[in-house]
Amino acid sequence: MQLSSLLLLAAFFATFWPLFLWQRSRQSLAPAVFAGLLLGVLFGALVQFSREWGLRPEALLPWIELVGEGYVRLLHLLVMPLVLVSILGAVVKMHSAESLGKISLSVLSILLATTAVAALIGILMAELFGLSAAGLVEGSRETARAEELGERIGRVEGVGLAQMLLTFIPKNVFLDLTGARDTSVIAVVIFAVLLGLAALAVRRESPEQGKAIEHFVSIAQVWIMKLVRLVMAFTPYGVMALVTVLITESSWADILNLFSFVVASFVAIALMFVVHGLLLLVNGVSPRQYFARVWPVLIFAFSSRSSAATIPLNVETQVDKLGNSPAIANFSASFGATIGQNGCAGLYPAMLAVMVAVPMGVDVLDPLWLLTLVTVVVISSFGIAGVGGGATFAALVVLPAMGLPVTIAALLISVEPLIDMARTALNVNGAMTAGTLTQRWLGNPGTDGPATQETADGPQPG
Numbered sequence: 001m002q003l004s005s006l007l008l009l010a011a012f013f014a015t016f017w018p019l020f021l022w023q024r025s026r027q028s029l030a031p032a033v034f035a036g037l038l039l040g041v042l043f044g045a046l047v048q049f050s051r052e053w054g055l056r057p058e059a060l061l062p063w064i065e066l067v068g069e070g071y072v073r074l075l076h077l078l079v080m081p082l083v084l085v086s087i088l089g090a091v092v093k094m095h096s097a098e099s100l101g102k103i104s105l106s107v108l109s110i111l112l113a114t115t116a117v118a119a120l121i122g123i124l125m126a127e128l129f130g131l132s133a134a135g136l137v138e139g140s141r142e143t144a145r146a147e148e149l150g151e152r153i154g155r156v157e158g159v160g161l162a163q164m165l166l167t168f169i170p171k172n173v174f175l176d177l178t179g180a181r182d183t184s185v186i187a188v189v190i191f192a193v194l195l196g197l198a199a200l201a202v203r204r205e206s207p208e209q210g211k212a213i214e215h216f217v218s219i220a221q222v223w224i225m226k227l228v229r230l231v232m233a234f235t236p237y238g239v240m241a242l243v244t245v246l247i248t249e250s251s252w253a254d255i256l257n258l259f260s261f262v263v264a265s266f267v268a269i270a271l272m273f274v275v276h277g278l279l280l281l282v283n284g285v286s287p288r289q290y291f292a293r294v295w296p297v298l299i300f301a302f303s304s305r306s307s308a309a310t311i312p313l314n315v316e317t318q319v320d321k322l323g324n325s326p327a328i329a330n331f332s333a334s335f336g337a338t339i340g341q342n343g344c345a346g347l348y349p350a351m352l353a354v355m356v357a358v359p360m361g362v363d364v365l366d367p368l369w370l371l372t373l374v375t376v377v378v379i380s381s382f383g384i385a386g387v388g389g390g391a392t393f394a395a396l397v398v399l400p401a402m403g404l405p406v407t408i409a410a411l412l413i414s415v416e417p418l419i420d421m422a423r424t425a426l427n428v429n430g431a432m433t434a435g436t437l438t439q440r441w442l443g444n445p446g447t448d449g450p451a452t453q454e455t456a457d458g459p460q461p462g
Contacts, residue, residue, distance in 0.1 A: 008047065009060040012244070015039055019236055029235060030296040036236035037243055037299055044247025061248060064241050071238025074231045075309040080177045081224050082312050083185060083334055084192050089221045090327030091196025092214050099327075100193060102442055107332045110279075110434035111340030112378050117275055118346030118426075119377040120370075121268050126354035127364065129264040133355045133407075165382065185308060189334045228312045235300060235313070242303040246417060258415045261355075265419045268347050269426050276433045283440045293321040294432055301428040302421045307337040310428050318432060324439040332438065336431020343423030343430075344391035345381035349398035350374070356404045376401045391423060392416075 019039065023032035047060075091100065125131075170176050170187035177188060199217075203210025277287035297317045301310045311333045318329035340346075353373055354364050363369065380397040399406045 005060045008050065009063055012043055012060070012064060015043070015240070016237055019240070023233075023236055029232065032236040033239055033296045033299050036238075036240035037303065040240040040243025040303070041247055043240070044244040047244065047248045061245060064244050066241075068238055068241030068245055071231075071234050071241070072304050072306060072309050074234070075304075075306075075312055076179065078224075078228055078231060078312045079185065079308055080179060080188055082228060082315065083188050083330065084177070085217070085220045085224045086315060086326055086330040087189055087192035087334070088196050088199075089217045090325070090330055091193055092199045092217050094196075094200070094327070103328055103331050103438060104335075106438040106441060107328070107335050107434045108339065110437055111336060111342075111430060112381065114272070114275065114279075114342050114430055114433070115340045115346040115381050116374050116378050118268075118272050118342040119350040119374045121271050121275075122347040122350035123354050123364065123370065123373070125264045125268040125271075126351045129260050129267075131261055131264055131351065131355045132358045183338065185311075185334055186338050189331070225316075228316065232313060232316070235296075239300060239303045246303070246421070249417075261351075262415050262419060265347070265351065266422060268351070269343060269422045272342055272347065272426055273429065276429055279433060279437060283437055285436060285440060290322070290436065293317065294429065297432065298425045298429060302425040305417070305420050305424045307341065307424055307427045307431075310424075311337055314428060314432060318435050322432070322436055322439070324435050325444045328435050328438050328442070332431050332435030336427065336434060340378075340381045341394075341423075341427040341430065343426035344420075345394045346377060347426075348391040348419075348423060349380070349394045350377055352395050353398060353402055353404060356399065357402070360404070373398075373402060391420060 019032060019035060022035055023029070026032060094100065167181070167183045168186045168190065170191050173188070173191045175181070176184040176191070178184070181187065199210065199213045202213060277291070280287050280290055294317055297310060297313050300313055301307065304310065314333040314336075315326075315329045318324040318333065319326055322329075324332075350373060357364050357369075376398055377394075380394060380401070396406055
């Protein structure tokens, strides 16, 4: 490693100390997360400019990635234990299975309805910006990506909704607890619900044993949440590392070449955030207070590009900041990470469908074509987790269903990371919006006590 690279790496890690002091001096984790984001942008820009000075910073990136990806791995480590224990604890505290049905129906309805709105906004933005697949240049990266997609498209061809839903049902919960399948999160949710219903049956037949089970689950919840808070304390450093790598590896020339698509995507994503805010406002929730409480979660989702990794912070924020019940928070966070993703499963495939259809002579404003596309997008959003790959695989499901080629998904690879950051933040906000609205509509159905109501100055992760 060059001396210059060593100095840059030393400067990167040296920045952790003032960031730690800043974090320790604040009761809230949020300012330190934002500081980590800004430091990541500045350091990433410094590494970018170092190339212009004749330096070769590539050797230091693996060490920075070690911090960022290591933190994301720790969050993935938390997902399955947190989902299992939290869902189980929420069910055990309920009086009837009917409450679970109401929560699930409400959360899923909001997720799917907002996904349909996202698809319509994606179509509108593609039309307003005149986006088209015609004229997109295919380089070596795009060619390699097209070959990769060609190999993987067999995973989604001929897969119907019934087959997609079947992948949600666990047949080996120990396998799903390892996260081995793309639908492992939902499978663990289903297992936790069944285990909780069994506990309710035990409580009816033997109240003493039922109380013992509830006590055991409560202890497990306290234990896991302490682990969650320990890992969350590393959020500012993980965010800083992730953003540094992203800025360093970004190709500004590619972004300029696809500038219209990038701008249209960000405008569409911004409009969906407005839609979420309006839904909250109509239901008596202040959008200003809501976003003031959730923005650290959105920053992490933005930098990590992982809805699943954001589940722990998502649940913590919903319960501690938004006052949502643990049951609603866990159901909305878990479902929102795999079903009805507004950004990846709604906006993106709809925009790509318009871009491909226009040069083929399709009237994309034809009501029947619009209805068909939106319907396909909503149905496909159920199965995106079942085939893996996020937004790209959403396109692999939607485009063939509409009789359109999938090549365009490869042609946009150069700007995918940048747009995917904002899409992931939108996905996570959609899940938190669904949880908040469900809490507003249902209150705390069938639970033994009210949800913990916290103010904006209440407990913070870490």
